[in-house]
Amino acid sequence: MNPVKTPLDPKAIKLLANYDVPGILYGLAVSGDGKTLFGAGQDGALHSVDLRADKPKVTKQNPFHDNYVSSFVWHDGILISGSYDRHIHWTDPKTGNCVRSIIAHDGWVRKIAMTPDAKHLVSIGDDMRVNVWDSRDGKRLASMTGHEARTPEGYLSAMYALAVSPDGRHIASGDRAGFVCVWDLSTGKTVSAFRATDFYTFDAQKRARAIGGVRGLCFSADGNRLAVSGIGAVTNVDGFVGPCRLEWWDWKAAKRLMIGQDKHLAILNHVILGTDEKSLIAVGGGDGGGAMVFWNGTDAPPQVAKPKGHLQAVLLNPDDNRLYAVGHGGFQVWGMDESPKGNPDPRRLLPF
Amino acid sequence: MRWCGSPEHRIHRRSFLGGTLAGLVSTVNLGGIGLSAAEPTIAPLRQRGKQVIFIWLAGGSSQFETWDPKPGRDTGGPFRTIGTSIPGYHVCELMPNIASRMKHIAVVRSLNTVQSEHEQAADLVSIGRPKEAALDYPEIGVVMSKELAVPDSELPDYVSFFTTSEGRRRPRVGFLGANHSPLLLEKSIRPEDLDPPPGMSEIRHHSREDLRALLSDRFARQQAGSEIVRGYNSAYQKIRGLMRSDHLFNLEKEPLTVRERYGRSPFGQQCLLARRLIEARVPVVKIARGFWDSHHDNFESHRELVPDFDHVFSVLIDDLAARGLLESTLVMVLSEFGRTPVINQDVGRDHFAAAWSVAMAGAGIRGGTIYGQTDADGRAVKDGEANASDLAATIYQAVGIDPRSEYQAGLRPVPLAKEDARVIKEILR
Numbered sequence: 001m002n003p004v005k006t007p008l009d010p011k012a013i014k015l016l017a018n019y020d021v022p023g024i025l026y027g028l029a030v031s032g033d034g035k036t037l038f039g040a041g042q043d044g045a046l047h048s049v050d051l052r053a054d055k056p057k058v059t060k061q062n063p064f065h066d067n068y069v070s071s072f073v074w075h076d077g078i079l080i081s082g083s084y085d086r087h088i089h090w091t092d093p094k095t096g097n098c099v100r101s102i103i104a105h106d107g108w109v110r111k112i113a114m115t116p117d118a119k120h121l122v123s124i125g126d127d128m129r130v131n132v133w134d135s136r137d138g139k140r141l142a143s144m145t146g147h148e149a150r151t152p153e154g155y156l157s158a159m160y161a162l163a164v165s166p167d168g169r170h171i172a173s174g175d176r177a178g179f180v181c182v183w184d185l186s187t188g189k190t191v192s193a194f195r196a197t198d199f200y201t202f203d204a205q206k207r208a209r210a211i212g213g214v215r216g217l218c219f220s221a222d223g224n225r226l227a228v229s230g231i232g233a234v235t236n237v238d239g240f241v242g243p244c245r246l247e248w249w250d251w252k253a254a255k256r257l258m259i260g261q262d263k264h265l266a267i268l269n270h271v272i273l274g275t276d277e278k279s280l281i282a283v284g285g286g287d288g289g290g291a292m293v294f295w296n297g298t299d300a301p302p303q304v305a306k307p308k309g310h311l312q313a314v315l316l317n318p319d320d321n322r323l324y325a326v327g328h329g330g331f332q333v334w335g336m337d338e339s340p341k342g343n344p345d346p347r348r349l350l351p352f
Numbered sequence: 353m354r355w356c357g358s359p360e361h362r363i364h365r366r367s368f369l370g371g372t373l374a375g376l377v378s379t380v381n382l383g384g385i386g387l388s389a390a391e392p393t394i395a396p397l398r399q400r401g402k403q404v405i406f407i408w409l410a411g412g413s414s415q416f417e418t419w420d421p422k423p424g425r426d427t428g429g430p431f432r433t434i435g436t437s438i439p440g441y442h443v444c445e446l447m448p449n450i451a452s453r454m455k456h457i458a459v460v461r462s463l464n465t466v467q468s469e470h471e472q473a474a475d476l477v478s479i480g481r482p483k484e485a486a487l488d489y490p491e492i493g494v495v496m497s498k499e500l501a502v503p504d505s506e507l508p509d510y511v512s513f514f515t516t517s518e519g520r521r522r523p524r525v526g527f528l529g530a531n532h533s534p535l536l537l538e539k540s541i542r543p544e545d546l547d548p549p550p551g552m553s554e555i556r557h558h559s560r561e562d563l564r565a566l567l568s569d570r571f572a573r574q575q576a577g578s579e580i581v582r583g584y585n586s587a588y589q590k591i592r593g594l595m596r597s598d599h600l601f602n603l604e605k606e607p608l609t610v611r612e613r614y615g616r617s618p619f620g621q622q623c624l625l626a627r628r629l630i631e632a633r634v635p636v637v638k639i640a641r642g643f644w645d646s647h648h649d650n651f652e653s654h655r656e657l658v659p660d661f662d663h664v665f666s667v668l669i670d671d672l673a674a675r676g677l678l679e680s681t682l683v684m685v686l687s688e689f690g691r692t693p694v695i696n697q698d699v700g701r702d703h704f705a706a707a708w709s710v711a712m713a714g715a716g717i718r719g720g721t722i723y724g725q726t727d728a729d730g731r732a733v734k735d736g737e738a739n740a741s742d743l744a745a746t747i748y749q750a751v752g753i754d755p756r757s758e759y760q761a762g763l764r765p766v767p768l769a770k771e772d773a774r775v776i777k778e779i780l781r
Contacts, residue, residue, distance in 0.1 A: 207643035
């Protein structure tokens with residue numbers, strides 16, 4: 001991946017367009033030619049936007065999952081989707097036909113991701129497993145366990161976050177109680193495990209329940225560090241009433257390196273590398289409204305843009321400095337100017 | 353019943369007695385309400401042998417994620433449903449244990465209680481009628497503790513747990529007076545200050561009580577008919593009884609297998625203690641399980657809360673049934689309201705009182721009955737609408753208390769349930 005010379009300026013970035021979809025979208029992908037945005041979520045249907053149309057609008061196809069769609073990967077003309085219906089589907093977006101379907105987890109499929117060589121598809125689900133699939137035929141190659149099914153207080157945990165390292169050798173997974181595991185893809189063994197404690201609030205005194213968890217994970221460009229996103233200490237666990245929070249970890253040493261926290265009250269559901277491959281971009285929402293957070297990974301606090309609505313996922317097109325996001329209310333396109341440039345190199349789209 | 357009236361509702365003996373005295377005095381001095389305030393004006397209400405456990409899901413649990421799921425609808429959320437032991441009735445998949453025990457349980461799915469602010473809604477559901485400025489009504493549990501009281505019992509007539517602080521409620525005794533205040537357990541499940549003062553032997557403690565009783569009897573003979581002296585004596589009897597019953601609050605006395613069955617969550621521990629108290633003939637026990645106010649992250653929070661509720665509630669029902677107590681014990685699952693059909697931008701559900709559900713089991717209840725219906729999206733009641741007054745009347749009726757019975761509050765006869773309340777007979781035996 002080549003660094004982009006002109007990084008996004010958080011102060012200059014603005015909402016360029018939004019495409020309304022009722023409810024909440026969780027999964028986001030862009031077609032290989034960069035022309036079409038795909039989103040899916042609450043209604044289980046596939047929504048798409050042709051970005052090159054004179055007047056782009058949302059097209060909705062029939063539901064292709066029986067429950068919420070949680071995550072998308074675009075690969076070679078096919079949309080791969082994970083869903084709370086426990087399935088992963090391979091779908092031809094042109095026809096809407098499902099070309100392959102597998103039961104992926106005994107529980108909600110929370111996230112899927114593709115290795116850079118596109119040979120392996122990885123998924124996490126509420127059976128607390130990390131599963132590795134042959135992306136060509138959908139056969140399961142490995143099923144890794146290591147996350148506890150219950151939180152330290154004895155309640156059901158959940159798997160929230162997944163990332164694949166740039167060299168494809170490692171997988172990171174994060175859960176509700178703040179535990180992070182890093183796995184060696186070739187052996188299926190845990191190579192590191194730590195707890196990012198500050199992302200999990202259990203309030204025993206006032207409300208006797210929890211909120212938070214590791215909601216987003218992202219490797220650094222060299223694969224040596226791991227970014228974690230979520231929410232800091234929550235004062236009222238009825239809601240996302242805590243500071244939006246990012247952390248960089250040296251995952252091999254299980255050592256936290258840096259904290260980026262802002263008083264904006266929100267949970268950061270998804271984090272990706274910025275255009276300079278050093279900074280982080282994260283999206284979310286909460287009591288303070290929607291949040292799009294830019295952090296250069298230093299002592300300087302993150303800068304927060306306030307998008308319309310609570311966002312669930314973000315994707316960066318470094319060629320034209322566009323950020324595509326989905327969440328409550330549909331799609332959003334963010335950038336620094338209003339004139340889209342030529343076709344981006346699809347290989348440089350960071351997959352979600 | 354005469355019980356703690358101290359502001360802190362703690363069982364420190366000195367404050368206990370002071371509170372009792374204050375309670376008695378207040379009974380005779382409440383504006384316009386005479387000594388007979390707590391007395392029925394028609395046939396005696398008192399029921400023998402019936403007991404009640406209230407489970408208060410504080411903050412407002414979601415009917416969609418429990419008793420009235422709407423899978424596949426825009427409002428339904430991501431949880432699927434599972435069949436129950438009642439043909440055609442499905443509950444949220446988070447309640448597999450309850451699903452298999454529906455023969456014991458009745459559900460009202462058609463409550464429209466209108467009020468959707470926590471405090472006011474909690475008052476409404478707990479009292480069974482809107483509050484009035486002119487008259488302070490007691491909560492249903494307080495009325496029941498009075499009417500179901502075991503004569504000469506040394507145990508409290510009402511024990512209320514609310515160990516979390518958010519939305520904490522102390523049952524309103526209203527015009528029944530402070531001597532009907534429940535024993536409140538807010539810091540732990542064991543009453544505080546039950547131990548004799550440090551250094552005081554049990555023998556000396558008893559000697560003191562004997563001396564107090566002697567002096568008290570002498571004083572009572574001189575002041576025949578004194579309500580206050582009777583109140584003091586009753587209060588001492590209760591506190592002595594509570595001290596002798598300290599073992600009831602010690603879960604270590606339960607076999608390990610039973611403790612493990614209830615689980616280690618605070619809710620599990622409290623339900624186990626509730627069963628112990630019911631077994632010891634405490635008439636009314638209330639457990640508050642907080643906090644269900646899921647404005648954000650509704651599905652994740654219900655994924656945490658509902659399985660715990662499903663497990664513990666099922667164990668409690670089984671345990672009561674196995675001990676032959678379920679027939680005589682009404683178990684009520686209540687909340688101040690339900691949650692909105694609309695899923696908000698933070699994946700939450702907000703307050704909603706227009707169409708929500710409660711459940712009940714045990715004494716007087718026709719298990720396996722599903723009453724009322726909401727529309728396809730759960731936005732409104734479609735059939736069998738009931739309000740808070742109807743619910744209160746039904747609760748009274750379930751344990752054999754006639755909801756039309758009246759207390760006399762000063763010159764005003766006050767029916768237990770609101771005049772226009774309708775008992776939901778369909779769920780009663």
